Amino acid sequence: MKKIINDPSNVVPEMVDGLVRSYPQYLRQLPDTQAVVRADEDSMADKVGIVSGGGSGHEPAHAGFVGKGMLSGAVCGQVFTSPTPDQIYEAIKAADHGKGVFLVVKNYSGDVMNFDMAKDLAEVDDIETKTIVVDDDIAVEDSLYTQGKRGVAGTILMHKILGAAADKGASLDDLEKLAQEVLPNLKTIGIALHAATVPEVGKPGFELKDDEIEYGVGIHSEPGYKREKIKPSKEMAEELLGQIDKTLNLDGSKKYAVLVNGMGATPLMEQYIFAHDLLDLLKEKKIEPAFMKVGNYMTSIEMAGLSLTILELKDDQWLDYLNYPVETIGW
Amino acid sequence: MKKIINDPSNVVPEMVDGLVRSYPQYLRQLPDTQAVVRADEDSMADKVGIVSGGGSGHEPAHAGFVGKGMLSGAVCGQVFTSPTPDQIYEAIKAADHGKGVFLVVKNYSGDVMNFDMAKDLAEVDDIETKTIVVDDDIAVEDSLYTQGKRGVAGTILMHKILGAAADKGASLDDLEKLAQEVLPNLKTIGIALHAATVPEVGKPGFELKDDEIEYGVGIHSEPGYKREKIKPSKEMAEELLGQIDKTLNLDGSKKYAVLVNGMGATPLMEQYIFAHDLLDLLKEKKIEPAFMKVGNYMTSIEMAGLSLTILELKDDQWLDYLNYPVETIGW
Numbered sequence: 001m002k003k004i005i006n007d008p009s010n011v012v013p014e015m016v017d018g019l020v021r022s023y024p025q026y027l028r029q030l031p032d033t034q035a036v037v038r039a040d041e042d043s044m045a046d047k048v049g050i051v052s053g054g055g056s057g058h059e060p061a062h063a064g065f066v067g068k069g070m071l072s073g074a075v076c077g078q079v080f081t082s083p084t085p086d087q088i089y090e091a092i093k094a095a096d097h098g099k100g101v102f103l104v105v106k107n108y109s110g111d112v113m114n115f116d117m118a119k120d121l122a123e124v125d126d127i128e129t130k131t132i133v134v135d136d137d138i139a140v141e142d143s144l145y146t147q148g149k150r151g152v153a154g155t156i157l158m159h160k161i162l163g164a165a166a167d168k169g170a171s172l173d174d175l176e177k178l179a180q181e182v183l184p185n186l187k188t189i190g191i192a193l194h195a196a197t198v199p200e201v202g203k204p205g206f207e208l209k210d211d212e213i214e215y216g217v218g219i220h221s222e223p224g225y226k227r228e229k230i231k232p233s234k235e236m237a238e239e240l241l242g243q244i245d246k247t248l249n250l251d252g253s254k255k256y257a258v259l260v261n262g263m264g265a266t267p268l269m270e271q272y273i274f275a276h277d278l279l280d281l282l283k284e285k286k287i288e289p290a291f292m293k294v295g296n297y298m299t300s301i302e303m304a305g306l307s308l309t310i311l312e313l314k315d316d317q318w319l320d321y322l323n324y325p326v327e328t329i330g331w
Numbered sequence: 332m333k334k335i336i337n338d339p340s341n342v343v344p345e346m347v348d349g350l351v352r353s354y355p356q357y358l359r360q361l362p363d364t365q366a367v368v369r370a371d372e373d374s375m376a377d378k379v380g381i382v383s384g385g386g387s388g389h390e391p392a393h394a395g396f397v398g399k400g401m402l403s404g405a406v407c408g409q410v411f412t413s414p415t416p417d418q419i420y421e422a423i424k425a426a427d428h429g430k431g432v433f434l435v436v437k438n439y440s441g442d443v444m445n446f447d448m449a450k451d452l453a454e455v456d457d458i459e460t461k462t463i464v465v466d467d468d469i470a471v472e473d474s475l476y477t478q479g480k481r482g483v484a485g486t487i488l489m490h491k492i493l494g495a496a497a498d499k500g501a502s503l504d505d506l507e508k509l510a511q512e513v514l515p516n517l518k519t520i521g522i523a524l525h526a527a528t529v530p531e532v533g534k535p536g537f538e539l540k541d542d543e544i545e546y547g548v549g550i551h552s553e554p555g556y557k558r559e560k561i562k563p564s565k566e567m568a569e570e571l572l573g574q575i576d577k578t579l580n581l582d583g584s585k586k587y588a589v590l591v592n593g594m595g596a597t598p599l600m601e602q603y604i605f606a607h608d609l610l611d612l613l614k615e616k617k618i619e620p621a622f623m624k625v626g627n628y629m630t631s632i633e634m635a636g637l638s639l640t641i642l643e644l645k646d647d648q649w650l651d652y653l654n655y656p657v658e659t660i661g662w
Contacts, residue, residue, distance in 0.1 A: 002524045002541065004601035004637065006563040006608070014564075015600050018607030022591075022623045059599035193333045210333065232337040233345075260353070265596035267633045268390035269346050270335035276349030277337070292353045295660075296627070302598045302635070306335065329626075 001202045008199035012056045016076050019063055023329055026067050035091040036063040037073040044072055048166045048175055049095025052104040052159060053088060054111050055080040058219060061156060061298045064330025070163035079198050080220045082110030088118035092127060100128035100172040104158055106151025107135040130172050132179035134158050136188040136309065138247050139216025139225055150218050153261040153298040154186040154309045160331065164324035185314055189243045190307030191236055192217040196300045215239060219300040237277040240308045248312055252286030257322055259309040264299035266306055274306060291322045297330065332533045339530035343387045347407050350394055354660055357398050366422040367394040368404040375403050379497045379506055380426025383435040383490060384419060385442050386411040388632045389550060392487060395661025401494035410529050411551045413441030419449035423458060431459035431503040435489055437482025438466040461503050463510035465489050467519040467640065469578050470547025470555055481549050484592040484629035485517040485640045491662065495655035516645055520574045521638030522567055523548040527631045546570060550631040568608040571639045579643055583617030588653055590640040595630035597637055605637060622653045628661065
């Protein structure tokens with residue numbers, strides 16, 4: 001294992017400290033936690049707070065999306081490990097400005113359980129919370145750490161849409177309704193060229209041969225749905241888009257947002273080439289994305305690979321929310 | 332070689348196409364070139380244009396920094412290869428709005444020569460140009476592709492400062508003076524954990540053993556100044572900061588901008604941990620950066636490693652320029 005770290009058991013506190021101190025204009029760390037909230041308290045006044053989080057190793061998710069117009073707070077668990085309920089609770093308290101707090105949780109059993117316990121703690125304090133559990137990964141049903149589908153990069157578009165709505169004054173009920181409307185239209189699938197190494201484990205989560213790729217892999221090295229010899233980017237794009245097409249029935253008369261998300265070690269060069277192939281394939285279907293982003297948003301430490309997320313924009317307001325200005329490090 | 336590409340000889344045209352079509356709100360590709368200019372022509376009216384570029388493989392540099400408040404255009408050469416004079420010339424013509432064009436060139440022999448030839452072509456058209464050759468890398472004197480010091484990640488801060496000044500109406504002479512004042516205060520040094528693989532070459536630019544790192548490596552796999560066993564992040568930070576200290580004489584009474592730049596395959600987790608160690612070391616010198624950024628700005632395809640750039644802010648206006656709002660993909 002070759003990494004720029006110190007003690008493997010300290011990576012999360014050192015990382016969070018480095019992040020917050022590098023960007024004090026955006027972020028503040030809650031004392032005795034690995035929870036991060038907006039430095040700009042004023043931007044949260046009279047608004048519903050939005051809190052997300054999960055295991056670390058997915059940077060810039062989620063702390064990099066804390067800022068005006070997006071998240072109020074993010075809780076950083078140990079690497080690939082759910083944050084604890086007490087820390088989520090602290091973030092909820094800090095994010096509450098009298099209008100309640102909306103929780104965006106990726107669908108992993110530990111995250112769902114711990115956010116649920118934090119919700120119970122907050123209720124004792126009369127802080128109202130509601131939750132969306134994001135399960136955008138269409139690759140597999142059930143997985144190593146999940147019942148049902150996994151939550152992956154589509155979560156970032158969920159953050160963005162809810163964050164904009166909250167900033168414009170949406171109530172907790174409005175946000176719940178919005179999140180529930182967005183979710184079934186949000187689909188992601190990924191591909192890996194090599195796995196990530198959790199610092200405390202010291203070796204990659206799985207092994208791929210020099211000429212192998214795996215389709216549908218999770219962001220914690222969970223297995224995907226097939227392993228094949230490496231192919232040209234265009235054929236990878238065909239496979240991933242084909243899988244999404246099966247669930248969204250892509251149609252040139254509809255509007256879509258597209259996120260090409262690098263997994264951590266994949267250079268932008270490769271992500272842009274994949275985007276080129278993807279846009280050609282979409283063009284054949286007479287689709288030109290109404291919104292698109294390419295880059296590292298929900299990574300898996302130094303996994304090589306990428307994921308494709310497509311959101312069918314059933315409501316033009318969702319597009320406005322995606323384009324709404326934010327002040328974050330990661331968007 | 333395991334990459335998300337198609338034909339290795341097509342990576343640059345496919346990449347540029349993917350980039351521009353993913354972000355049509357920011358970028359426009361000049362016909363029959365790999366040169367990219369601002370989509371928003373109006374933002375360049377009555378202003379000095381700023382054009383940069385160089386070999387590809389450093390994404391988001393330079394095309395990702397094209398946009399209001401930063402570059403007017405960027406020319407993408409083949410991977411690790413200077414763009415041709417005719418393409419640079421096309422970018423200069425597109426960037427000229429009657430006030431001339433300022434060229435930001437990294438110090439590699441090919442880039443310097445080709446930008447110079449493009450400058451001559453532009454002069455025939457009565458387009459006035461001036462140039463800064465950035466040589467911020469303090470690691471080595473002369474190198475594989477350079478006489479003198481190499482131009483590396485500090486170039487991004489140069490783009491940012493000049494871009495803001497141009498947007499606020501600086502003349503070509505103003506920009507030349509500003510660039511010449513900034514340059515001697517801008518210092519960078521890097522470290523690599525593994526090298527990049529140029530697609531058309533198919534194997535890494537150099538080999539490091541599983542426990543080796545190289546200090547002072549260039550962004551095209553040029554040799555550095557020493558190779559050692561891997562160390563904790565804190566010791567890497569001590570080494571890099573120590574080298575910069577020798578040239579800048581860091582002093583708690585002065586102001587600094589800091590850029591921690593990932594080389595492509597190094598996850599943000601490691602960059603933030605390095606930032607944590609760096610900020611601790613700076614604190615011992617009673618320095619708190621006036622401006623700081625951490626992330627992938629000037630990469631070397633999928634090289635693992637990072638670089639540290641420090642700019643002594645001799646003028647408070649430079650800080651204002653760094654904080655000046657921009658509309659780009661990469662900043």
